[in-house]
Amino acid sequence: MNVSSPPPLNDEELERYARHIVLPEIGGAGQQKLKRARVLVIGAGGLGAPVLQYLAAAGVGTLGIVDDDTVSLSNLQRQVIHDTGAIGISKLDSAKASLHRINPNVSVELHNLRMTEENAPSLVAGYDMVADGSDNFETRYAVADACAATGRPLVHAAVGRFDGSVTVLKPFETNAKGVQNPSYRDLFPEAPPAGLVPSCAEAGIVGALTGVIGTLQAMEVIKLITGIGEPLVGRLLLYDALAARFETMRYKRPA
Secondary structure, eight states: OOOOOOOOOOOOHHTTTTTHHTOOOOOHHHHHHHHHEEEEESSSSSTTTHHHHHHHHHSEEEEEEEOOOOGGGGGTTTTTTOOOOGSBBHHHHHHHHHHHHHHTEEEEEEEEEOOOOOTHHHTTTTTSSEEEEOOSHHHHHHHHHHHHHOOOOEEEEEEBBBBEEEEEEESSSSSSTTTOOOOHHOOOOOOOTTSSSOOOHHHHHHHHHHHHHHHHHHHHHHHHHHSSSSSBTTTTEEEEEETEEEEEEEEOOOO
């Protein structure tokens, strides 16, 4: 984790984060942890939008964004960090402008690239943790493997049509029973065959669904930074929007 010591919270920050600071579980010390944190978000799209917005609003000191796409009209139904005026410009530039409107105290670092097995480890190593909102298995495996290798917690999420899932991966640690935590490859040993899982452009997706799942991701990141609650390690939280139902599936390393 980043061990630098940011300046004490000033009067503006004390008022901005007052509803955090009055929470005994967070308080001033937790808000300082948020200010000190460096979080890398993969994708400034449907999931990345609420993750970035809520982490910026929460006072996370540095947000890194990975994306290589531009804003299109069809994005706006769910990627609420962008607006009509941003059509045709880089998602990175659009997201940065939105985040600075939300909270000018947050530093935003832009990475105009696609995550690969080659570049993921060095990029991930520059941050305290990662929130992955990517939409393909190649990127998900590259990010998960890099996080496992560099000892960085990963908050992973995925969505499709009317359902979504969230989990937290810390395979470099053991649980309270001394058992090694599972990895992403324990949850998904291999990618599904090409064409089996349609893209959102092919199958469609309800825009508000990405808000539900992305906000849950942001909550898990805040829990990890401040050290509160029980993160979703070894648990996959499943959400069925049509049935308005949450379920939790436990998973572990194979024996």
